[in-house]
Amino acid sequence: MSVWSLYVIESDSLALNDAQSRYFNGIGLLDHALTLFGMGLSAAAAITLFTLNKAAVNLFLAGLVFTILNMAYAAIATPWLAAVGAAGAIGSVVGFGISVVIYLYARSLHKREILT
Numbered sequence: 563m564s565v566w567s568l569y570v571i572e573s574d575s576l577a578l579n580d581a582q583s584r585y586f587n588g589i590g591l592l593d594h595a596l597t598l599f600g601m602g603l604s605a606a607a608a609i610t611l612f613t614l615n616k617a618a619v620n621l622f623l624a625g626l627v628f629t630i631l632n633m634a635y636a637a638i639a640t641p642w643l644a645a646v647g648a649a650g651a652i653g654s655v656v657g658f659g660i661s662v663v664i665y666l667y668a669r670s671l672h673k674r675e676i677l678t
Contacts, residue, residue: 585645600628611668616677622665629658 570576571586578586607621633654636642643651671677 581641581644585641588640596632600625600632603628607668611664611671611677614671614677616672618668618677619665619672622661622668626658626661626665629661633658 571578603621603625607618607625610621611618646654668677
């Protein structure tokens with residue numbers, strides 16, 4: 563969730579349905595910490611890829627594993643699916659797919675010894 567999204571939701575500028583209210587009211591410190599960790603992991607992976615560092619491959623892989631676990635947790639333990647609906651779930655899957663493609667690209671650069 564972006565800072566802007568959090569502001570809009572917390573300021574009551576956006577009308578939420580019951581499922582969305584339950585979900586957003588249930589977000590706690592751990593959820594925010596996990597989000598920040600995931601963002602940091604993604605940023606580190608991107609920076610290492612831009613600097614052609616081979617650590618990017620492992621960082622992107624760690625990010626994918628983290629995303630799978632985090633999405634599974636959100637889908638099972640929270641009303642996330644009801645809150646985001648089909649469009650939000652599809653958007654998350656598409657975003658995850660893009661991350662997989664970036665990981666595969668980093669891995670191919672590593673195999674061709676472009677990353678050092």
